[in-house]
Amino acid sequence: MTLIAPYDPDNIFARILRGEIPSVKVWEDDHVLAFMDVFPQSEGHVLVVSKTSTARTLLDIEPDVLARLIAATQRTARAVCKALDPEGFQIMQFNGEAGGQTVFHLHFHIIPRWADRPMKGHGHAPMADAETLRALAGRIAAALD
Template sequence: MSLYGDYDPDNIFARILRGEIPSVVVWEDEHVRAFMDVFPQSEGHVLVISRTSKARNILDVEPEVLTRLMAAVQRTARAVETALKPDGLSLMQFNGDAGGQTVFHLHFHIVPRWSDRAMKGHGHAPQADPATLEALAQRIRAELD
């Protein structure tokens, strides 16, 4: 899909928000949801999405939504860092097919990184066990400010 087009209300994140597909929620409020990526590139990989916007990518998101999302990304990244003690963090956001985007609902990736562990490729990681994701979410949730 290109950078431009109509929002698909049946994309996987829209379906997750409607409760049609389960997710392991780290935290949420009326504006955002942070949840574990089921195809994690690294242990503790979290996604942050808007619960209110129909933006497909960063080019069409409302400025006030982007402000909330970035605050949520920072809050979540701090909790991930405190809970998991990675050597670093990769924060990623992809736009359009050619830019690596695979789900056309604006989202941000928080991927913990360790010097001695290779990161799996975006869209190429195996599906994680839900119990493992829940245990990681609990650890991260416990460190939210």
Template sequence: MSLHHAYDPDNIFAKILRGEIPSANVWEDEHVLAFMDVFPQSEGHVLVISKTSTAPSLLEIEPEALDRLTAAVQRTARAVEKALSPDGFQIMQLNGEAGGQTVFHLHFHIIPRWTDRPMKGHGHAPMADAAVLRALADRIAAALD
């Protein structure tokens, strides 16, 4: 798959945005949605996506949408840190199949890290229990500024 390609309106995130697939939402506004990754690489792994842009990658997103998205990533990362007290965290944003991207709707990963817990590989983690994700989403949401 090329780095530049047409947006697929049937990708999993588009289906989440349309309410066709359930998600454990942390928070949303008219521009962005933050929700738990169902295949978490670490406890508290959150995804943040634009609700207004259909850009498949960082190269195609509108500057205003990117501004809102990165502000949402920062707000969510602060809540993850406050709620879960990790030793650190990673912000990942992958572009193109060769770059490791598996869903072609621009998204950011917030992955909490602890020194004594190994991180699962991207695309290799088992599916998490929905109730566990909901509880984590609620804890992170309660820590939002």
């Protein structure tokens, strides 16, 4: 896919937002959904998506929606750090297939990091156990400010 293409309303995140596919939610409001990545690159890997925008990439998103989305990413990252006490974390956001994007609904990855734990590759990690994800989501949600 190129950077310029129409939004696909049947992408997996759009289907999650419509409730057609289950997700393990960390938190949500009227504008944002934060949920566990089912193919986590690290323990506690969370995705943050807009519930109101159909932007595919950073180039498409409305500035006010982006501001809300990045604030939600920061809030969620704080909770991830408080709940899991990683030694560091990464915020990732991919644009276009050549840029590593695999789901064409703008989203941010929050990936906790520890020096002694290798990170799995983007799009190459095995599927996580749903109960493990629910437990992690509960810990992160409890740490939200």
